[in-house]
Amino acid sequence: MxxxxxxxxxxxxxxxxxxxxxxxxxxxxxxxxxxxxxxxxxxxxxxxxxxxxxxxxxxxxxxxxxxxxxxxxxIAWQGELPPTEFGLTVKQRLELAAGEEIDAVASTATRMDIGSLLQRPLGELSSGERQRTELAALMLRQxxxxxxxxxxxxxxxxxxxxxxxxxxxxxxxxxxxxxxxxxxxxxxxxxxxxxxxxxxxxxxxxxxKQLFASERLTKLFDAPVITQGTVLVPDYGVMK
Structure with missing residues (x-):
């Protein structure tokens, strides 16, 4: 693209x-x-x-x-968590995403650590579990x-x-x-x-590697970003 x-x-x-x-x-x-x-x-x-x-x-x-x-x-787009009013289970949600790749549902669910949730309705999941479900659905679209x-x-x-x-x-x-x-x-x-x-x-x-610089990110976020070892981190001690 x-x-x-x-x-x-x-x-x-x-x-x-x-x-x-x-x-x-x-x-x-x-x-x-x-x-x-x-x-x-x-x-x-x-x-x-x-x-x-x-x-x-x-x-x-x-x-x-x-x-x-x-x-x-x-192109696959993953944004905000979708509504759960349709009453789908995790398995049904993944099968919808899989289409002809339905045989990959179980292995993808295992990969995203939701294999034990397949029979659970989406509305009963935590936000984190639903996020992992949506990521698994995205992976199934290939x-x-x-x-x-x-x-x-x-x-x-x-x-x-x-x-x-x-x-x-x-x-x-x-x-x-x-x-x-x-x-x-x-x-x-x-x-x-x-x-x-x-x-x-x-x-x-x-x-x-060129754009990761403390001064650049400090300006971008209007918040202090400092170098700590090999990484950049927020300087929580500066903000009031």
Whole structure:
């Protein structure tokens, strides 16, 4: 997927403009920025779910040239937890996502540590269990591009680590992953490239090793970020 001079507006506000980059197989791009900057809107635009101006191409064809069905076979988007009013069990939710790959439901559930939950209704799950269910559903769709909006949200430490390692494994298999994260150390663990969205209409793309700098992130978040050993961490002792 290639972007050129991408601009996203919501109402009268310009969330970001001038973003040009490419998302390649086997790479993870992490999107960082303050609340309300437009991170989720960027993923929605990449999924073709909201309009954006500029050039957005996939396999040499503009995104708007694809049918909705065709896009869902190429791009998987994971956002907020869906409603549970439909009364589905975990197994039924995964079977819906799996389509013809239904034989992979059990192994994928085991991989995401929800094998014991298959008969449970979604409405009876904790937020963390539902998050793992949605990640398993995403994995079953077998699309080459993943757009993940805070995939570690709601997860305990064990399953945060599990999720980060799962993304690394999928990347090694050739998946292109674009993910919004809030935890800087998680971002440092997986990012090949970064997109920094400043909340003022600006967006910057580059190699992670160049953009991970305490001064840059301090300015981005308007909060102190310091170097501690080999990682960047918030300086909780400075904020009042």
């Amino acid at each position: 290639k972007l050129s001079n991408l601009m996203i507006k919501r109402g009268a506000s310009t969330l970001l403009s001038g973003l040009s980059c490419a998302f390649n197989e086997g790479e993870i791009v992490v999107v960082l920025g303050p609340n309300g900057a437009g991170k989720s809107s960027l993923l929605l635009a990449l999924a073709g779910l909201i309009p954006a101006s500029g050039d957005l191409e996939l396999h040499g064809k503009t995104l708007t040239g694809y049918s909705r069905h065709a896009l869902t076979r190429l 699309t080459p591009i993943w757009l993940l909006d805070e995939p570690t949200a709601h997860l305990d430490l064990k399953h945060q680590i599990h999720c980060i390692n799962m993304m690394k494994e999928e990347c090694k298999q050739g998946r292109a992953i674009v993910t919004v994260l809030h935890d800087i150390q998680q971002a440092m663990a997986v990012a090949d490239h970064l997109i920094l969205i400043d909340g003022k209409g600006g967006a910057e793309y580059g190699e992670a």
